[in-house]
Amino acid sequence: MVNKKDMRRVDRYLWEIPRGYRHDMRVPARIYADDALLEAALQDRSVEQLINTACLPGLVKYVLAMPDIHQGYGPPIGGVAAMGMDDGVISPGAVGYDINCGVRLLRSNVEAAQVKPFVTELMDALHYGIPSGVGRGGDIRLSGRDMDKVLERGAGWAVSKGYGTDQDLQHTEEHGALDAADASAVSSKAKKRGSNQLGTLGAGNHFVEIGKVVDVYDETVAQQMGVWPGQMVLWIHSGSRGLGHQVCTDYVNAHRRAVDKYGIHLPDRQLVCAPIDSPEGRQYMAAMACAANYAWANRQLLMHRARTIVADVLGPHLKQLGLTLIYDIAHNIAKAEQHTVEGRKMQLLVHRKGATRAFGPGNPRLPEDYRTVGQPVLVPGDMGTASYLLVGTSEAAAKSFSSSCHGAGRVMSRKAAKRKARGEEVQRSLQEQGIIVRGPWRGLAEEAPHAYKDIDRVVNVVHESGLARRVARMVPMGVIKG
Amino acid sequence: MKRFEQLDHTADLALRIYGQDMGELYVNAAYAMFHHLAAVDDVRPLLREQVCVEGADPESLLVNWLNELLYLHETETRVYCAFDILALSPQRLQAMAYGEESHAVHTIIKAATYHDLSIRHTDQGYVASIVFDV
Numbered sequence: 166m167v168n169k170k171d172m173r174r175v176d177r178y179l180w181e182i183p184r185g186y187r188h189d190m191r192v193p194a195r196i197y198a199d200d201a202l203l204e205a206a207l208q209d210r211s212v213e214q215l216i217n218t219a220c221l222p223g224l225v226k227y228v229l230a231m232p233d234i235h236q237g238y239g240p241p242i243g244g245v246a247a248m249g250m251d252d253g254v255i256s257p258g259a260v261g262y263d264i265n266c267g268v269r270l271l272r273s274n275v276e277a278a279q280v281k282p283f284v285t286e287l288m289d290a291l292h293y294g295i296p297s298g299v300g301r302g303g304d305i306r307l308s309g310r311d312m313d314k315v316l317e318r319g320a321g322w323a324v325s326k327g328y329g330t331d332q333d334l335q336h337t338e339e340h341g342a343l344d345a346a347d348a349s350a351v352s353s354k355a356k357k358r359g360s361n362q363l364g365t366l367g368a369g370n371h372f373v374e375i376g377k378v379v380d381v382y383d384e385t386v387a388q389q390m391g392v393w394p395g396q397m398v399l400w401i402h403s404g405s406r407g408l409g410h411q412v413c414t415d416y417v418n419a420h421r422r423a424v425d426k427y428g429i430h431l432p433d434r435q436l437v438c439a440p441i442d443s444p445e446g447r448q449y450m451a452a453m454a455c456a457a458n459y460a461w462a463n464r465q466l467l468m469h470r471a472r473t474i475v476a477d478v479l480g481p482h483l484k485q486l487g488l489t490l491i492y493d494i495a496h497n498i499a500k501a502e503q504h505t506v507e508g509r510k511m512q513l514l515v516h517r518k519g520a521t522r523a524f525g526p527g528n529p530r531l532p533e534d535y536r537t538v539g540q541p542v543l544v545p546g547d548m549g550t551a552s553y554l555l556v557g558t559s560e561a562a563a564k565s566f567s568s569s570c571h572g573a574g575r576v577m578s579r580k581a582a583k584r585k586a587r588g589e590e591v592q593r594s595l596q597e598q599g600i601i602v603r604g605p606w607r608g609l610a611e612e613a614p615h616a617y618k619d620i621d622r623v624v625n626v627v628h629e630s631g632l633a634r635r636v637a638r639m640v641p642m643g644v645i646k647g
Numbered sequence: 648m649k650r651f652e653q654l655d656h657t658a659d660l661a662l663r664i665y666g667q668d669m670g671e672l673y674v675n676a677a678y679a680m681f682h683h684l685a686a687v688d689d690v691r692p693l694l695r696e697q698v699c700v701e702g703a704d705p706e707s708l709l710v711n712w713l714n715e716l717l718y719l720h721e722t723e724t725r726v727y728c729a730f731d732i733l734a735l736s737p738q739r740l741q742a743m744a745y746g747e748e749s750h751a752v753h754t755i756i757k758a759a760t761y762h763d764l765s766i767r768h769t770d771q772g773y774v775a776s777i778v779f780d781v
Contacts, residue, residue: 237659237762238659238760238761238763238780239762261780262757262758263757298755299752299753299754299755300685300749300751300752300753301724301749301752354718354722357722358718358722360722368754368755368781407721411718413757413758417760418707421761422703434762434764435762578655578656579656579659579660579781580653580656581655605753605754607753607754608753608754647755
């Protein structure tokens with residue numbers, strides 16, 4: 166088991182396990198954390214998993230973990246691994262089963278105080294109107310041809326069908342679709358699984374939340390993003406549903422054979438991979454892009470549905486709701502990006518699993534209205550506590566391949582969380598704080614606030630380390646869970 | 648004999664499965680998975696589906712078996728409560744799965760993973776450990 170004495174402190178909130186710690190590490194492993202978060206990470210196997218990730222071929226500089234690090238399978242959640250395109254590998258396990266699980270944040274023209282009297286009605290309407298997809302499908306059935314269009318056009322398909330606007334696409338990572346997508350790389354099983362799940366939220370930690378901006382830390386950036394104190398905001402957290410899960414399952418299997426074929430030695434079977442420059446690698450890249458596009462289409466549809474419901478409930482009482490998309494980011498994905506390494510520009514494949522991209526000001530891949538300030542970085546907390554809007558920095562490029570944390574990260578197993586409090590108690594406790602929660606009891610117990618790390622600490626580490634800067638803090642008024 | 652138990656895992660569902668022989672191990676693994684998805688004891692074995700899977704070894708076979716059942720569960724909207732193993736070798740499994748249309752499903756399991764996957768022989772038979780992404 167790793168412990169603190171095996172690490173060296175590189176900076177106030179940055180720790181490194183040197184390459185020499187284990188013979189099969191190809192690069193050092195770095196963790197962004199304060200002392201308490203590091204102690205928590207050492208309690209489960211997250212650090213060991215990060216060390217395993219450091220054994221993958223083609224890694225550049227180091228593997229990283231964000232301060233919301235926790236145990237996953239293969240790499241830890243909160244892991245970032247960047248490979249050279251020529252000699253590196255692509256790993257379905259380093260992306261995760263929920264490909265492009267991600268989040269979007271909408272701002273509005275209304276004050277949270279004006280919405281407060283209607284919150285219960287609004288949460289009931291959202292709970293009723295947004296299908297979770299648990300045990301049954303949603304209301305949108307896709308034909309084979311439509312499915313292929315969704316997989317190749319992503320959120321653009323949804324907009325072309327009338328579910329949103331081009332402005333939404335401008336404010337979505339990759340404009341809501343990765344070019345590498347090729348529907349023929351996705352199995353018929355995955356397509357079948359996804360055929361009746363479009364427009365559904367999913368379960369686990371997926372949610373829709375109505376929140377209130379309580380603090381603004383950077384007024385210039387907040388203004389550029391359309392955010393102000395006391396404002397009502399809306400969060401949506403969801404992924405690629407069964408289609409993404411099946412793509413990962415399919416390619417974990419395919420890459421198990423690839424690992425033998427290419428002679429890759431792995432300390433953990435769930436780290437299966439294939440050379441990026443191989444048929445198996447290219448196929449997964451194409452399939453992963455399809456699943457990512459499905460998730461972007463899904464979040465676009467969920468947003469459209471949520472906006473319609475909010476307009477139905479609040480429209481009679483409040484005018485000019487103005488719910489518009491600030492940004493949408495992915496936190497389980499592998500991206501081809503250009504980064505500078507030791508003064509040289511390199512094309513890298515950056516795997517982020519439970520971590521997000523955080524481009525700084527001036528990056529040409531940002532939409533025009535954010536190019537001078539930097540990319541919005543969205544960090545949802547758990548049900549009962551805060552969420553943050555941050556902005557990417559130039560510093561993050563050299564430190565973390567322009568990556569930041571994705572959320573609070575769990576500290577407690579679902580089993581232990583259920584032992585600690587029942588769903589009804591969690592709901593009651595949140596209601597006492599004025600937060601209306603709707604969702605299945607079991608889900609509420611497993612997702613209780615005490616099961617998660619302290620989001621303020623996580624964001625503090627990211628801010629103080631210069632990976633992303635605090636812009637605004639929000640608290641929930643109502644949450645629906647799948 | 649206990650069929651399965653849940654272990655602690657920070658984010659996912661980790662199970663330990665027991666069986667007197669390999670066939671029973673695979674049956675109990677499938678039952679345990681559906682137990683965590685739905686009120687499986689309320690499900691009646693009205694419909695049946697024949698399932699055939701292959702794997703490089705018994706562990707892969709276990710993962711593929713469970714993922715195939717998950718696929719059927721989602722695409723056929725069914726919960727399976729009982730299973731008969733028709734043929735089993737280290738690399739191939741043929742079984743009949745019994746269940747009915749989904750009801751009382753309370754969660755989504757994304758997949759059975761290879762993380763911490765093992766099947767061991769003990770004095771009482773076999774024990775497997777498997778982690779599901781939830």
